[in-house]
Amino acid sequence: MTLYQVAKNLVWYALKPLYRMEVIGVENIPKDGPVIICSNHISNFDPPVVGGSAPRVVHFLAKEELFKGKFGKFLFSKLNAVPIKRGMKDRQALRQALNILKEGKVLGLFPEGTRSKTGELGEGLSGIGFFALRSEATVVPCVIVGPYKVGRRLKIVYGEPVKMDKLREEKASAKETTEQIMQEISKLQKKHA
Incomplete structure (x- = not known):
């Protein structure tokens, strides 16, 4: 068992009862092939919650600062995180x-790029559209409906894949593609609020 699997099980089984987690729509994540999971971002717990609830191993982009020092570099590398310089x-x-996508794996992204302090969905960064257009990945919108409060219900909802064929055919811009993905996340959020 890898460190990722151990951490996934430990975190998931610790957090699930604490926040009375309900997971909806995991069947929308394809069992194989490249996938991009795009989720809103409301807490530092979001990556382990998405990683723990998804049926496949998820690779996340993570701020470079987390990889400082030998321990941070070792830990986050083993947790399949990819360091990225912000800004x-x-x-x-x-x-x-x-x-990661070319290898048929799952990439987890938080399109807003930072946590929302209010829980409101912010604007998505164009990089999300870039990944969606430059790969053959299935794009799965995800919403975490909080709050993260002990004893309160937390929902993790995976929506139906975003229809990318038309966007790719029309050579949509990364910004337009990101906007489409954000609209799908927003619809999920409104439906499950």
Whole structure:
């Protein structure tokens, strides 16, 4: 058993009863092939919650600061995280993320790029559209409906895949594609609020 699997089980079984988690729509995540899971971002717990509830191993882009020091570098690398420099184009991280998708794996992204303090959905970054257009990945919207409060119900909802064929055929921009993905996340959020 890998460190990722051990951590996934430990975190999931600790958090699930604590926050009375309900997971909806995991059948919308394809069993194989490249997948991008795009979720809203309301807490530092979001990556382990998405990673723990998804039926496949999820690779996340994570801020470079988490990889500082030997322990951080070892831990987050073993947890399948890819370091990315915030606020600038990080070509190496982009290449790594695209390679994850080329290998038929799952990439987890938080399109807003940072946590929402209010729970309201913010604007998505164009990089999400870039990954969706530059790969053959199935894009699965996800919403976490909180709050993270002990004893309160927390929902993790995976929606139906975003229809990417038309966007790819029409050579939509990364920004337009991101907007479409964000609309799907917003619909899920309104439906399950």
